[in-house]
Amino acid sequence: MAVAGTPGTSEYILHHLTNLKLDLATGQINPEATGFWVLNLDSMVFSVVLALIFVVMFRVAAHKATSGVPGRWQAFIELCVSSVDSQVKDAYHHGAKFVAPMALAVGFWVFFMNFMDMLPVDLLPSIAGSAGVGHLRTVPSTDPNIALGMSLTVFLIAFGYSFVAKGFGGVASEFLFHPFGKWMLPVNFLLKCVEELAKPISLGLRLFGNMYAGEMIFILLATFTLSLGIGAGSSTVSMAAFFAFAALAVITIFLFFKGKAKLGLLLLLGVPTLGMMGLIPSVGAATFAQILLITAWTLFHILIISLQAYIFMTLTVVYMAMSADHH
Secondary structure (H helix, E strand, O other): OOOOOOOOOOHHHHHHHOOOOEEEOOEEEOOOOOOOEEHHHHHHHOOOOOHHHHHHHHHHHHHOOOOOOOOHHHHHHHHHHHHHHHHHHHHHOOOOHHHHHHHHHHHHHHHHHHHHHHHOOHHHHHHHHHOOHHHHHOOHHOHHHHHHHHHHHHHHHHHHHHHHHHHHHHHHHHHHEEEEEEHHHHHHHHHHHHHHHHHHEEEEHHHHHHHHHHHHHHHHHHHHHHHHHOOOOOOHHHHHHHHHHHHHHHHHHHHHHOOOHHHHHHHHHHHHHHHHHOOOOOHHHHHHHHHHHHHHHHHHHHHHHHHHHHHHHHHHHHHHHHHHHHO
C-alpha cells in the first residue's frame, strides 16, 4: 500500500519501512515516535501469532500421532524433530534435555518470521489500509528489536546455564584466568567480555542484515509497478481487483511451468499494458506485475530464509554447548 495518489519511489520505500508504532508514554499510535518507550506493534503481533501457529502445528501433530504407518503430516513433523535432534546430538554432548526443544522452537519460529517475506509486498499492508491502519511491516525479523531481542534471550539462557553446568567458580575462572593465566587477569577479563558480547550481537545482526536486505529487494522490485498506480485507500472494488489479479499472476506463472508459453506470454505482456492504458483497474495490474517480478527472487530467497533459520538454530545449540563445556 502506498501514500495518496501515485507515490514516488522514495515515499513508497519509506512507507513500507515504517512500523506501526505504539508510544507507550502517550498510549497513541504514532509512526514518527522514537525512543525507548516506543513499541513496534506490528512486529510484536506477527511474532506472537507466528509463535502460536508453531505451537498449534506441533501440538496437533503430537495429539494425532499414531504408532502405525504415519501420515504425510506426521512424517513431516517426525522428520523435522529427528533432524533437529540429530543436530543437537552432534554439537551438544551434555545432559540438558531442554536444548533440543529450544532449538526446534527457535529454528521454526525464525523460519516462520522469515517466511512472511514471501507474501506480496502490498498484500497485508493493503488489507490493513482498508481497515484504517496506515503503516504495517509484516516481517518481524527485519526489525532489529526482534532479531537482537531473540539473540539476547538465547545469550542470557546460555550464560545462565553456564553457572548451572560449571558453578560460579568455573565461570569466574574462565573470565579471570583464561587464556593467559592469573598474571594477566585484566586482559583475560576484557577478552572474555568481548567474546561473550560478540555472540548476541553477531547472531542478531546476521539475521537482521540478511532479512532486511531481502525485504529491500522485494520493495525495490515492487517500485517497478508504481507507474501502474497503487491507491492508498483500498475500496471493496480495488481489493477485489487486488486478489483477482494476484490469482491471474499465479495462473500466468503456472502456464509457463506447464510449457504453455504462448498463453503465459499473452498474459505477461497484456495485463500490464492494459493497466497503463487505463482499461483495467490499476491496483490489479500493479499487483499482477509485482507478483511476476518477485517470483524469481522468491525462488532464490526461500533458500536464504531457510538458511538463516538453520544458522540461528545451529548457533543457539553451539552457544549452549560452549556454555556447558569446561575449559
